[in-house]
Amino acid sequence: MIHTTRRVMVATAIMAQLRAQRMTPEDLAQAIGLPADDLAERLNGAVAFDVDELDAIAVALRVEIDALLGTR
DSSP states (O other), rough: OOOHHHHHHHHHHHHHHHHHTTTHHHHHHHHHHHOOOHHHHHHSSSSOOOOOHHHHHHHHHHOOOOHHHTTT
């Protein structure tokens, strides 16, 4: 249960960053080289992001990875 909650928190933080930067999930998927369907599974909490994906997302969104993990 805790893992699912963390997945949702991370996905919510990423979606908030996307909205703030007026990017779509498809834009992000292309920027990080992940198929849009795979990103969608992660954004809906079905699959956890791995560390390399989170790092690529942070770079693409120009934020610290902490901002995506809810540790800031």
